[in-house]
Amino acid sequence: MTDDQDTRTHRQGPATLRGRALPQTTTDQRLLDDRGPADWVHADPWRVLRIQAEFVEGFGLLAELPRAVSVFGSARTKPDSAEYKLAVEIGARLHEAGYAVITGGGPGIMEAANKGADEAGGLSVGLGIELPFEQKLNDFLDIGLEFRYFFVRKTMFVKYSQAFIVLPGGFGTLDELFEAITLVQTKKITRFPIVLVGTQFWGGLVDWVKDQMLTSGKISPEDLDLFHLTDDPDEAVRVVVEAHEEAARRLAEEQQAVDATARAAGSDGS
Structure with missing residues (x-):
């Protein structure tokens, strides 16, 4: 360090600043001197607080949920479609089996599963996400939360669900599906049944997993047991119930x- 360089050291929380990184003002001064620009609310440290707030709010609101199953599927599914009606039936069946129903809170399959649970007298939960296009929470929720961050929302799905039932959907549905499979495969979560509903829709994907991923050694044969494929809503719910009964017996x-x-x-x- 040359003679004309500043040798001072400044502590700012956990950070140590020297030389050109030394601040010209204190934190209190920047806060109190004037209003200044609003850019700071978009900075990373402020985002950390927003993320923390989303976790705290989600944990606080959902902490006392009973046993629950998350139902995933396309927001684009129309109310007059067979898939919508199937999701309504699954939502009702889950309530009859003693589960609350959690969805992404939007339209389509999400709305249908919430509707089935709600009309059957069950607890219906929606975990929405802020998107560039408007997608309001559906009208069949007892509890609704809107998240800014996908990863916070996904944590809530996994933490407060005891199973996933996945109906036909798009990229978001695939994202949730493969995240759940990965968490079970790596034993980050255990005793967590995953059911794919719709053999015609999911069959090609399952075949690809077998023919490409398994054949090339990218996954193990037992990884195919991480999910169950069916068209029957009663079977879908039964797989969840039996998996939890088996887990309770082993425990x-x-x-x-x-x-x-x-x-x-x-x-x-003695």
């Missing part, structure tokens, strides 16, 4: 084994 057996080990250790020490 009970594991706890019994732990208790037996603890009792044996106690007997040896």
